[in-house]
Amino acid sequence: MKAHYQTRGLLIVLSGPSGVGKGTVCAALRKRMPELAYSVSATTRAPREGEREGVNYFFKTVEEFKQMIEREELIEWAQYVGNYYGTPRRFVEETLAQGKDVLLEIDVQGAHQVKQRFPEGIFIFLLPPTMEELKNRIVHRGTESEVTLAHRLNAAADEFKQIHQYDYVVINDEVEKACERVEAIIKAEHCRVDRLVMTE
Numbered sequence: 085m086k087a088h089y090q091t092r093g094l095l096i097v098l099s100g101p102s103g104v105g106k107g108t109v110c111a112a113l114r115k116r117m118p119e120l121a122y123s124v125s126a127t128t129r130a131p132r133e134g135e136r137e138g139v140n141y142f143f144k145t146v147e148e149f150k151q152m153i154e155r156e157e158l159i160e161w162a163q164y165v166g167n168y169y170g171t172p173r174r175f176v177e178e179t180l181a182q183g184k185d186v187l188l189e190i191d192v193q194g195a196h197q198v199k200q201r202f203p204e205g206i207f208i209f210l211l212p213p214t215m216e217e218l219k220n221r222i223v224h225r226g227t228e229s230e231v232t233l234a235h236r237l238n239a240a241a242d243e244f245k246q247i248h249q250y251d252y253v254v255i256n257d258e259v260e261k262a263c264e265r266v267e268a269i270i271k272a273e274h275c276r277v278d279r280l281v282m283t284e
C-alpha cells in the first residue's frame with residue numbers, strides 16, 4: 085500500500101488591516117519559502133513609490149478592470165477605499181493544478197468570495213500587536229494622506245469584525261516571528277489526515 089498527500093497545491097489567503105505588515109510579511113515569507121507562488125493582484129490604485137508593474141500589482145484603469153470583471157478573468161474582486169482590487173483567475177488555477185501552493189494577499193471581502201469557491205483554502209488573518217502600533221506603522225510608511233489614513237483605519241474596524249471567517253490568526257509583532265508562524269501553519273496543513281490519499 086502506498087500513501088501520499090494530495091498533489092493539488094494549497095490556496096493560502098492572508099488578510100489583515102492596512103499597515104499591519106501584510107506586504108512585509110509576504111515578502112519575507114517568499115524568501116523563506118521560495119516554492120510558494122504569489123498571486124499578483126490587479127488594482128486601479130495608483131502605484132506607490134517603488135512599486136512595480138507585475139511585481140506588486142498589475143495596475144489597471146477602471147475601464148480595463150471592468151473589462152476583466154466582464155470577461156470573468158478574476159476569481160474575486162472588491163472595492164477598497166475607492167479603488168478596485170481583484171485576483172486574476174488563470175495564474176491561481178494553473179498553479180494549483182501544477183501542485184504548487186498559492187498565496188493570496190487580499191482584503192476580507194475578497195477572502196469571503198474565495199471561501200465560497202475554495203472552501204478548502206487556508207484563511208489567515210494578520211493582527212497588529214496593538215491598534216496604536218497599527219496606526220504608527222501606516223503613518224511611518226508615509227504613503228497615505230490624512231484622508232486615506234482615516235479611511236483605512238475605519239476599514240480596519242470593519243475588517244476586525246470579520247475575523248471569525250478565518251481559520252488562523254497570526255500576530256505580526258516581529259516580521260520573522262510572524263513568518264515562522266505562517267510557515268508552521270502551511271506545513272501543518274500539508275500533513276492533515278484528510279489530504280492523505282491511500283492507494284493499493
Ligand SMILES: Nc1nc2c(ncn2[C@@H]2O[C@H](COP(=O)(O)OP(=O)(O)O)[C@@H](O)[C@H]2O)c(=O)[nH]1
Pocket residue numbers: 099100101102103106107125126129160161162164169170171172189190191192193194195
Ligand atoms: N479583494 C481583494 N483585495 C485585495 C487584492 N489585492 C490587494 N487587496 C487588498 O486591498 C487592500 C488595500 O491594499 P493596498 O492599497 O495595497 O494597501 P495596504 O494594505 O495598505 O498595503 C488590502 O487589504 C489588500 O490586502 C485583491 O486581489 N483582491
Ligand SMILES: Nc1ncnc2c1ncn2[C@@H]1O[C@H](COP(=O)(O)OP(=O)(O)O)[C@@H](O)[C@H]1O
Pocket residue numbers: 100101102103104105106107108109221222224225256257258259
Ligand atoms: N513586525 C513589524 N514591526 C515593525 N514594523 C513593521 C512590521 N511589519 C511591517 N512593518 C512596517 O509597517 C509598515 C506597513 O507595512 P506593510 O507591509 O506596508 O503593511 P500592509 O501591506 O499590511 O499595509 C511598513 O513601513 C513596514 O515596514
